[in-house]
Amino acid sequence: MTKQSCKSISYVIGDAAHTGSHVLPVNSIRSNGSDMLFTAGRDGALVVLDSDSNLCNHIQLHSDWCNDVVWHSGSTLVSCSSDLSVKWWDFDTNEHGLVGHHEDYVKAMCRVSSGHIVTGGLDKVVNTWDLETRSKLSSIDNTEGEMGSIYSMSSFERMVTFGDNKATISLFDTRSNEIVGRLDGHGDIVKSLVMGSNGQLLSGSSDGTVRLWDLKRLEEVKQYTFDGSIWSLYSDDVNLNKFYTGTSQGTLYETNQDLTKPLGQESSGLLSICKFQDELWSSNMGDSTMKNWNDAAKTKRGAPGLIKSRLLNNRRHVVTLSTDNEVVLWDIVKCRQLQKFGTDRAFEDVINQYQTQEILPTWCQVMIRAGQLFVVIKESNYTNTELYGDDIREYVLSRVNDDTRYTLGKMVLTSIFHRFVEYEMNKDQEIRELRMREIKGNSKLSLLTKFSSHDNTPQSSSLPTPVEESKQSYFDAVADQHHQQSLQVDDHAEDAHQLEESGNKRRLKLFSRKKSTISSVSTVEDERGMQEDIPEGSLPGSNETSRKPSEYDANSLGTLIVEARQFYQNATTLNSLSTSQWQPPPVEEVPLIDDLPENLHIIVNECINNSSSEVAIYSDELRNLQMTTLENVLPRWLGTYLLKNRCIVKDYSKVGFTIQPDSTSTGLPALAQGAGRLNAYSMLRVKRILTYITDRFEKPTTEMNQGLQADSWLQVLCHGKVLDNRMTLATVRSVIWKQSGDVILTFRRRQKETKAIL
Template sequence: MSHSYSGGRDGVVCAWDLHLDLKQHANGLSASDSKPKPATSKFRASTQAHTHWVNDIVLASNNTALVSASSDLTVKVWRPSSADTEAHTIGQHADYVKSVASPSWADWVASGGLDRKICLWDLSGKGKSLEIDVSGEDVTEKGSVYALSVGRSILASGGPESIVRLWDPKTGKRVTKFVGHTDNIRAILVSEAGDTVMTASSDQTVKVWSVTAGRCMHTLTMHNDSVWSLFSDHPELAVFYSSDRSGLLVKTDTRGAQDMDEGLSVAIAQEHNGCEVIQRFGKRHLEDVEPEVNTLEAVAPWCSIDTSSGNLTVILEPFNCFDAEMYADELTLEEPVEFREDQRINLGRWILRYLFAKLIDEEIKRDEAYRQQLNEIVEKRQAAARVDPPNSITIPTSSGWQATDSPVTTPKANGINFPMTPGLGIGAATPISHLPGVPENFPTPTSPIGKRSTQLSRPSGEDYFSSGINSVEAGAKPVTTPAAVETPTAKEEAPQLPIEGKAKEKEKDAVKSPGTAFSKKFRMGMSFGSKKSGRSASTSTEKPTVVEEKSDENKSESSSNHEKEFDDNFRGVIQKIQNEYEKQLQENPDKSVETRVTPSLPVDTPVLKLPPGTRVIIQEETSGGSANLYQGTVETVGVDADIIEEKAPMWLGEVLLTNTIPPKDPVKISFVLHPWQDTLPSIATTDGNNRLNANRMLRVKKILAYVAERIDPTYSEDDTDALKPEEYLELYCNEQLLPNTMSLATLRAHIWKGGNDVVLYYKANGRKELPKELPQPPAAEKSSVAHVEDASVGTASQFATAAIVAG
């Protein structure tokens, strides 16, 4: 049975049964034979060997193994006749692998790539046996290997240098080189005896070289385009096939000819249909065709699309995969979900949540098993406490509190004092007003916050929040009553307060109120190493400098005492969660541990049923391209949890297990609002400024609500029976009426189509009578900056709305 093998852009390697009579082919057809029937090929087997183009294949190990080279940087071996149908990686380059070659009798294969290396790999998977550096002698950048061939005792290579080099495959030393081509060498053949080398080049020629003579013997010019491939099964290369970029396939036969130049070259085939037409639109303007194939919505770039492998591949990267959002009311879902008004769905988080749904389920099971072991210890401790109750109750003391001889039983402060005026308590002191808590809840030095802060890598906002908290403390102390400052206990205890004490207490209470935006940023971006030691608020202005110097020393001591290393991968997130459990047990030994694995809920990421066979690939960027770290499917990610924990990045673990995405400032769009033909009052400030900026996802109806607040004296958000602003106001851009649900991003991309500030006009539709002039501008207009918040979403930080910018 005759077989053929192929590999293509889709990364698939296929085996075919050709049903050819090889005996008849070997003996030749007699004159009496009738015209042979055309052979019918049949698909035999295939494997998804690679995730990128297959650049070259070669049969090895007496035709029992097929070795493939790919742009996914790997060299793989596939044995179609074995029970194992998968291709296995036997080698990897630092850049695209362009060529492979192997003697049929050998147990190794040679590969060459754009990393300017030739590597010899063991076919049984034992690794690399030899590496040859083929960097260019004159121009190092041109040392890439595009062609390889192996003879009995030599290895030939070629590339952009236009030089053919011969190597000893046993030692890796160069034997000789041939110079003569003027362009990239694309294919090489070596005769069975190793005394003849044939090369094809992009200079449109095929050259024949003599190894013994060390020079070019013949130059064949039967092609008019770049020659890309060569094939011959003749031991002396007397009969060979060549093909060029135009698709022309030529057979050259030099048998019986006294000189190779007298041989016969015959064109036997040519490929014409390289591309298939999908659809024709005729002679029309591109602007007229665009609405037929593209939707009107504008979405921020959040992924990249790759079709080079023949498959539709969506690539998510951490720097932008969380940038795009869409409104929940625009979704078409199988199961209805009740959303908040104008709620937005983050596309990156939504897709990742259900690509790895099986993995999340597996991690939840493992988390439950881990917590069950910890809670069994807690239950035993609680049972023992119930059996043997204490004879007396003692109020414990802590490092932040000290008992005195005074009959007063109320604990006294240790010098950490906070403002008592109501004004300061609302804006700044609320998140940390709980610090002077009861002794039982005072944090121990085993708090996990110090460790977390030393391990997490946070953006520049970390310093912002650190300085913000310090300023709160600095502003709090001067307003404390003198009696509290002069308390002897405070003076004695302040120097003994651990440097992380305040930070731990703040973190503890911040966890209690995760719903606030401040507490979330506090936990994510807080830098605890810069906190100052507790001291009296009556300290002179010169003393903070001394305290600041001490804080650096205490910072290093705290880090050395409490720092714990976590893996910089998906497993590191699990380690942090488990470390939090252990710290909780140390602080509250009698309290059961509750889960900290908190994936996103269906209200934020509606249920998405992806095909189980959808492939999931985790890649790592290298200097030469993307290297695969993991490859599976939506169905198998749960089974492969251990592999993913080791290979996947930490940011993916934070998204899936804690529903945390990297913080990023929203992108805003500037626009100008004018009344249509001055039929309504202007919203400009007293100095005539009407320039605003808002989140690019802000909808037209929110802009109309902003206008209504300023021109409609009767407008009130609380009046549910009144007309909504979008019911009696309209917004225009470039003389087009804008839909109420259109976003600023879509408006700018498809309606405005310009780079300057978007110019918008508002007008009344007659359903409500509005004044043409206002008696006086609203008080808010006198300010240089005004904000409008989208309260329907629930948090102002989620919707950065409009702001009037003076000047």
């Protein structure tokens, strides 16, 4: 069965590694009940504080909001995120990995006494996970029409309560995997839940009320009304007689034996409340501060994070704005910061200053996620933008032709993965050489057999022949090469997940990968209607624990590798193995970008089934990219380009225009073909039009006889404005012509006083 999916590549510009201070609001504050405080932020980070509220450890675990975190056991935390994932992290060893994912934002989670983790999200699904095997144990659907999104959870022993946007609270028994009761009474989303050990429950809702429930009788016991929507609740009282409430207005309340009083006011809504070491902590939506209500000196003030970005017309520069109003200019090709403007310059003012008149199509999507600058590259857009050689000199060391167009997206992707391509080329050479030796062995043995055969030679033997040994050696090598791409999983082993170390940090790779067994080849049709031979079975390329062994990812680069290996396996002559199946783009066509930052964070994303957004299935710094893992997770479209130099050929837009002498022109010969209508690629430069004009003069001019270049003495105008020779037709049409119909261009001899329009 083919699992349809789409994949993209992202990279994060700036300091990808988290510094230990949240840069966006903190969604969840939790404690292990003794000596550790844990926080999860909208910057996708987790932070651990010790008993003295000092930083113990931190990690940038998610690529979007981290919505909740729970302590599992020992030094292991589990978190859930708007990047659709549920992940674990051991803050002692820095080991971390993927537990699984939902198909929409994962908003809430809890741990039950069995050690299992229960999660709920906007996909209206409650999942139960086994952390030891990284597998989903069960799933229940909470859908009721368009409603059913889950926003809150709490647990005691094996029982879980969850609240949704139907204003309903459900009681879920993890032992039977069934809903055993429902509580109705709230008038809006149930945003917060706290279960007591005495069979009672506190619930807070956007309707502005907190309600106390008896879970045994499934009845409401009491109701408390506050000044705004209830965003957070906390109680460490087993009988729930004393609890704390945070509202959307930023007010913190304490309720004790039905007596409620305000403790203080924040500038914005309270996202989370927690008591730790007898001190009360809270976070708010306005900034990344964690306030200590008992000791102001312990309050944790976060660092600034990015909140806004704009990609400029040149498709290379981006302007960003941070939470502290600092404006910065970035180059997304160099992957570096170009200039800081501090807080004195307005965001729009910097954009206006650096905006260009270039009209270029977009080759990537630029966005702010988790307080950082993300660049996302997809198959549908990476070939869109072409630049002339004189526009890319600052990016590359190799020599380029000024008048040749180079594809920007190809340059970026080739530069990011050039070590991977080198790895695959070397590996491919080894495989072909091994197969050549096997074919030579076959040939020699055939001659020996022909001249030394006897009638009494046994037809079979329990001992392998040299050819059989050679053949088996080859197939074993091919199998090893291929199977190393898959991460083996023993469901009963302690190392059911695979980790790869980098320095003193072990980074997230892939989990629950099954060995692939290739049984046969079948033909499938891709989204462009092209037929491809795809091996049946479970190919590498999926890290999702919900995928069955019979499913494979036909969109993985791994399928290309399998096809190449099968070609070599079926080859019977040395000549057919002399040329590699890989023909990567030549550097003359796609020059490498000079000196990309080694700490550039690279992410492979995948949109699976009906998920609302992509899931990050691989993440690492450029210097630590794991080659065998990339074979499994990189998209097939990227492999087709990197290893075969093939991509979708697009019909680029054209511009219709006419050329005629300018009204101020004198002494120039007429055009041999008059002022006929022309069509040209929108990226054609004015400089090329000058050459076209001189080529069609009925007779050469004095300048032409002197061998002068056309751009040194001739100029093109539109609406009476002299055009810069580097300007493209697309820019002329959009910036100068500014109307429908064919663009009318005129020409004349260059006038020294005239300043060209850039």
